[in-house]
Amino acid sequence: MSAYAFFLTLVLLILISAFFSISEIALTASKRTKLQVLSEKGEQRALKIMLLKEQPGNFFTVVQIGVNAVAILGGVLSEGALNGYLRDAVLPFVAPAAAERVGSIGSFLIITVLFIQFADLIPKRLAMINPEQVALRIIEPMLMCIRLLKPLVMVFNGLANLLLRLCKLPTRSIEHVTSEDISAIMDAGAEAGVLRKQELHLIENIFELESKNxxxxxxxxxxxxxxxxxxxxxxxxxxxxxxxxxxxxxxxxxxxxxxxxxxxxxxxxxxxxxxxxxxxxxxxxxxxxxxxxxxxxxxxxxxxxxxxxxxxxxxxxxxxxxxxxxxxxxxxxxxxxxxxVIYPSDDEQIVKRDDHSWLVDGVTPIDDVKKALQIEELPGEGDYETIAGFMINALKRIPKKSEAVEAAGFRFEVVDIDNYKIDQLLISRLS
Missing domain, CATH: 3.10.580.10 (CBS-domain)
Incomplete structure (x- = not known):
């Protein structure tokens, strides 16, 4: 094989492998919510992507067939052509046995580096930047590949589904959008400046309607x-x-x-x-x-x-x-x-004294306290609804003035009590 033919073949194999790599990431990482928006705007390719994502085994099979076939051809190309070029290049300087080893090792390293860099890493990173737009561009060629390789797809996909069923594992992915997912998206939007702070608070409060009594x-x-x-x-x-x-x-x-x-x-x-x-x-x-x-x-x-x-x-x-x-x-x-959002300073139940202490009304909902102090979990959650209830639950009795409890890196101290009713607490961050 001439050097020109070798170079064209190598570039072609890298491009084919890059196509399958970028397709795999784009189709996997594309979000259903964004695809639905595109579909509602009349983008038919978005609907095809969503249908394909419901049965991911088809394009995963095609991707694996393509990637492995290209890898095998790349190995053959390395052994048959590049190995000889490198061996001949170093033969005048080293012994024939050493030249053979240099050609074999050198061809392996060169092919491996080229495929990892240009057929895998760079295409996947490009696909992750905007997976939905990339998926729109590659969906038609991918569907064509699925049709051309349908017999092989049916065989490999069938065997994979059989093994998954024998192991009692799901054969299809089911996307569940939870309130936590939406909150995470909203937080990202606020950090990017798309949402204002007031809008973020409003959305968070809507989700808390289900959790607050x-x-x-x-x-x-x-x-x-x-x-x-x-x-x-x-x-x-x-x-x-x-x-x-x-x-x-x-x-x-x-x-x-x-x-x-x-x-x-x-x-x-x-x-x-x-x-x-x-x-x-x-x-x-x-x-x-x-x-x-x-x-x-x-x-x-x-x-x-x-x-x-x-x-x-x-x-x-x-x-x-x-x-x-x-x-x-x-x-x-x-x-x-x-x-x-509207009354941020009226009738505050949690008053921040400094960076390490807060005055809190006893009737303040425990979820509000956790949110203000960024506490993940408190002992006995579910047995009380207010910060006063937390103190009673922790002490197993009605606390007295100046009694304190330490939990989650904070000290909770009763500073005012009126006839068995906890009016106010002082919460301090432990050093």
Whole structure:
């Protein structure tokens, strides 16, 4: 073989091997979400790629046939031509036996380096830069190769599927897109400057609707303002003046005997008509009995669905014993969704004192504490919902002031407690 023919053959083999290498990476790394977007824009090749990815055995078989066939031909070329060229080149300087070894080793090294560099590494790195666009360009030639090599593909693919089934292994890949995957994409978009910080927070909060319980946003029973049927006018006026709200519970004698609620706008109308005193004296005739009651086991997403079904924006939260644990409004859920975006500094439950310490309200949801402190896991998760619950779970009793617990590289110390209720904690990073 002449040197010119040898060079052309070598270049052709490298190009063929590079095609199979770049095809393998492009078809494997291309993301289904991006392909679906391209398909919706009318790109038919994207649909072909998705169909091929559902049965990856076909193109993997073609790739392996092509790569191995080229490797064998490259070895033959190395042994038959390049070996002789190198041997003849060094023969005037060394003994014939040594020249033979130099030719054999040299041809092996040269062919190996050329194929690794130009037929494998560089094509694969190029394909990884934008796999979807590369896949669009190589899909038609790859489908042609699959059709031409169909008999071999059927044989090798059939044998591979048989062995996988015997080993009880899946023969097809199933892509599952999880909330973690989407969050990772959003984080990457924020780092690249595609998403603003507020948009990233909003998306993260949407996913947290499934993980946060309704009790994390409700007003706890100790803070709920309610009227009783036997309440006097002066007491009710003082409650309205001291703690104005949009809605007030109406109870028989205590908060666990809820009858309904009364809307502040109805009271305002009565005040405007000088009829407020009659409402108070006959409050059982004016309150709204259509009260939404939801269990405290619902997450925010489920609670939002209940608000939508009932067409209400106010609900009483009860536990499994039928006792009232608090009240929640639709606005509470919206605030949980939008609060960190619209009101980043209002009513903060976690206040950062310095780089190593935080003041935290006892009712702060444990997920918010973990997120703020970048804690992966705390002991006993699932047995409590708030940071106060974490302290009680860790100590196995109601803590006293100044008692502390160390966990996950932090020290959790009770700094304020009110009649068995943990009001505030100091969290410090351990050195």
């Amino acid at each position: 309704i009790t994390s946003v409700m007003t706890y029973r100790d803070d709920v303002v309610y009227f009783t049927i036997a309440g006097d006018e002066k007491g009710i006026r003082e409650k309205i003046t001291a703690r104005p709200h949009a809605k007030y519970l109406v109870c028989r004698d205590d908060i666990d005997n809820v009858l309904g609620f009364i809307d502040s706008k109805d009271l305002l109308q009565r005040v405007a008509n000088d009829d407020f005193s009659s409402v108070i004296r006959n409050i059982e005739k004016f309150y709204n009995k259509k009260l939404l009651v939801i269990p405290d086991t619902l997450n925010l997403s489920e609670a939002l669905a209940r608000f939508k079904e009932a067409r209400e924006n106010f609900a009483v939260i009860i536990n499994e014993y039928g006792l009232v644990v608090g009240v929640a409004t639709l606005n509470d859920i919206v605030t949980a969704l939008m609060g960190s």
